[in-house]
Amino acid sequence: MKVVVPVKRVLDYNVKPRVKADGTGVDLANVKMSMNPFDEIAVEEALRLREKGAATEVIVVSIGEPKSQDTLRTALAMGADRAILITHEGGVEPLGVAKLLAKVVEEEQPGLVILGKQAIDDDNNQTGQMLAALLGWAQGTFASKVEIDGERVKVTREVDGGLETLDLKMPAIVTTDLRLNEPRYASLPNIMKAKSKPLANKTPADYGVDVTARLSVVSVEEPPKRQAGAKVADVDELVMKLKAMGVAK
Amino acid sequence: MKTLVWVEHDNTNMKDATLAAVTAASKLGEVHVLVAGEGCAAVGEQAAKIAGVAKVHVADDAAYGHGLAENVAPLIVDLMGHHDAFIASATTTGKNIAPRVAALLDVMQISEVLSVIDENTFTRPIYAGAAIATVKTSDAKKVLTIRGTAFEKAEAEGGSAEIEAIGSSGDKGLSSFVGAEIATSARPELTSAKIIVSGGRALANGENFHALIEPLADKLGAAVGASRAAVDAGYAPNDYQVGQTGKIVAPEVYIAVGISGAIQHLAGMKDSKVIVAINKDEDAPIFQVADIGLVGDLFKVVPELTEKL
Numbered sequence: 268m269k270v271v272v273p274v275k276r277v278l279d280y281n282v283k284p285r286v287k288a289d290g291t292g293v294d295l296a297n298v299k300m301s302m303n304p305f306d307e308i309a310v311e312e313a314l315r316l317r318e319k320g321a322a323t324e325v326i327v328v329s330i331g332e333p334k335s336q337d338t339l340r341t342a343l344a345m346g347a348d349r350a351i352l353i354t355h356e357g358g359v360e361p362l363g364v365a366k367l368l369a370k371v372v373e374e375e376q377p378g379l380v381i382l383g384k385q386a387i388d389d390d391n392n393q394t395g396q397m398l399a400a401l402l403g404w405a406q407g408t409f410a411s412k413v414e415i416d417g418e419r420v421k422v423t424r425e426v427d428g429g430l431e432t433l434d435l436k437m438p439a440i441v442t443t444d445l446r447l448n449e450p451r452y453a454s455l456p457n458i459m460k461a462k463s464k465p466l467a468n469k470t471p472a473d474y475g476v477d478v479t480a481r482l483s484v485v486s487v488e489e490p491p492k493r494q495a496g497a498k499v500a501d502v503d504e505l506v507m508k509l510k511a512m513g514v515a516k
Numbered sequence: 517m518k519t520l521v522w523v524e525h526d527n528t529n530m531k532d533a534t535l536a537a538v539t540a541a542s543k544l545g546e547v548h549v550l551v552a553g554e555g556c557a558a559v560g561e562q563a564a565k566i567a568g569v570a571k572v573h574v575a576d577d578a579a580y581g582h583g584l585a586e587n588v589a590p591l592i593v594d595l596m597g598h599h600d601a602f603i604a605s606a607t608t609t610g611k612n613i614a615p616r617v618a619a620l621l622d623v624m625q626i627s628e629v630l631s632v633i634d635e636n637t638f639t640r641p642i643y644a645g646a647a648i649a650t651v652k653t654s655d656a657k658k659v660l661t662i663r664g665t666a667f668e669k670a671e672a673e674g675g676s677a678e679i680e681a682i683g684s685s686g687d688k689g690l691s692s693f694v695g696a697e698i699a700t701s702a703r704p705e706l707t708s709a710k711i712i713v714s715g716g717r718a719l720a721n722g723e724n725f726h727a728l729i730e731p732l733a734d735k736l737g738a739a740v741g742a743s744r745a746a747v748d749a750g751y752a753p754n755d756y757q758v759g760q761t762g763k764i765v766a767p768e769v770y771i772a773v774g775i776s777g778a779i780q781h782l783a784g785m786k787d788s789k790v791i792v793a794i795n796k797d798e799d800a801p802i803f804q805v806a807d808i809g810l811v812g813d814l815f816k817v818v819p820e821l822t823e824k825l
Binding site for chain 2: 277278280283284286292309346358361362365384385387388389390391392393394395396398399400401403404405406407408409410423424426427428429430431432433435436440444445452479481482483484485486487488489490493494495497498499500502503505506508509513514515
């Protein structure tokens with residue numbers, strides 16, 4: 268069974284985003300970019316399935332500007348077997364990404380596609396569900412545990428209030444939550460090795476997919492700033508303030 | 517514009533998240549709601565009483581008992597022949613189902629909507645809430661998830677909508693429910709609580725979390741939350757997590773204990789009315805957003821606070 272893992276290049280999660288003065292977006296010039304943290308978890312899970320003998324090949328896919336190649340090389344250095352880069356300048360919305368991934372899935376015929384539950388830049392949390400819809404496959408979203416049993420996969424999901432376990436028919440879509448695993452670091456020799464692993468270059472046109480945006484961004488603004496309040500000297504003063512607010516009697 | 521709202525429920529009781537979604541929908545026009553479940557007639561009656569709802573569609577079938585997206589999405593897509601927009605609250609259920617509906621309709625979803633500017637224009641947070649984007653859709657049908665804390669709750673009583681039973685589109689046979697471990701708690705639910713006491717890494721272990729955070733919460737009648745660090749370290753269960761990847765809350769008072777205030781955590785609570793921070797590091801970023809700060813050792817301060825309240 269092949270496993271396909273889509274990965275996205277995003278602003279590094281430690282970097283504080285700065286809104287551009289002209290209100291057109293967030294400034295991404297000269298800032299550190301990395302693999303979306305949820306996608307690292309997805310790559311890790313695919314690698315673990317291969318190590319357990321449940322998967323034979325791990326194929327990573329990224330859609331975006333040419334520099335997304337760096338993100339794919341990172342995934343290859345973690346241990347993925349080969350990569351597909353679908354180059355498109357400017358952003359592609361989840362619907363467009365899902366349509367492109369559906370074409371990749373048609374070609375590769377994987378048993379599972381493992382995606383991150385959301386990208387930390389646009390915070391959409393849509394692509395996996397959309398891909399499942401387009402393929403007519405089952406979806407196991409926000410997974411904290413994945414167990415393959417023949418033609419079925421059991422997925423434990425993090426839901427409001429606790430955990431829920433579903434049994435899905437394969438092929439299926441899984442999206443990763445934070446607690447699914449702890450992603451490995453790529454070692455230096457593996458980073459070197461990754462440079463010679465196969466990476467196919469494609470464009471949306473190669474797949475006949477129209478990725479024209481359905482949403483236009485009117486403006487991007489900073490959220491209203493909170494004013495830092497006053498510090499209190501001791502617990503008594505805090506109790507007094509809480510009482511004044513009616514929080515305590 | 518006719519909007520269909522997803523009613524969130526457990527087959528017996530409607531959840532509060534539905535009420536905020538109805539308010540968002542009412543800004544677009546006529547509001548219809550969908551109750552899909554198994555043995556969910558009582559929920560249909562509750563939904564019919566929400567002020568502002570014109571019609572309740574009830575689909576009662578074993579296939580809908582656990583809200584499986586594979587079964588529920590085709591049902592919604594059928595109904596979208598007569599509706600212009602679909603709105604679900606951005607809960608784990610709404611986030612699971614709505615994008616599946618959007619893709620089947622070939623439209624882009626707008627996630628975690630904060631406000632409705634007009635029927636095509638909405639605001640939503642990006643980059644963990646570090647920026648607010650105003651987006652305009654060109655799709656004929658709209659699919660939105662809304663952030664519950666950004667909309668007032670519609671009145672749960674006072675309406676008298678017509679209830680219509682609708683047929684099932686059946687079990688698609690792709691997925692089945694195995695089981696659930698739902699944490700039971702006598703405390704208020706995190707996303708609708710008026711007061712939240714939240715603990716972070718500084719608590720050092722689960723015993724301290726129980727011994728310090730929970731008594732304070734109980735004294736205030738508050739819900740208990742946690743930072744990702746506290747959850748990852750096993751001090752608190754996963755569903756306590758407040759932040760970009762956990763729950764988004766906006767209580768009247770949020771008391772952050774031993775939480776430094778990373779942007780991913782702030783994303784989940786910075787719309788709280790009053791933020792109180794207790795931290796021994798006076799340079800912790802949490803103090804930049806806190807209305808009331810107390811610099812001190814939580815192991816001394818919290819028991820004293822609980823005692824004096």
